[in-house]
Amino acid sequence: MTVFTTGITVLQKIVIAIGAGLCVWGGINLMEGYGGDNPGSKSQGIKQLLAGGGVIIIGTTLVPLLSGLLN
Numbered sequence: 001m002t003v004f005t006t007g008i009t010v011l012q013k014i015v016i017a018i019g020a021g022l023c024v025w026g027g028i029n030l031m032e033g034y035g036g037d038n039p040g041s042k043s044q045g046i047k048q049l050l051a052g053g054g055v056i057i058i059g060t061t062l063v064p065l066l067s068g069l070l071n
Helices: 002-035 039-061 063-069
Strands: none
Touching: 002 039, 002 063, 039 063
């Protein structure tokens, strides 16, 4: 059971790290869009930024619920 709990913790950290990376990438695209006055890049950046936030929320709320599957 401890292996499963440890796996859930590792999975949670990985999902949060992916979401944070997506947020950073979206922020960079957003700043590039503002710097070059490129509306396409701004749109893509804000979408990536929000998607990264969503992935972080999933990692913090839904992934820990997996530990209740075996109880």
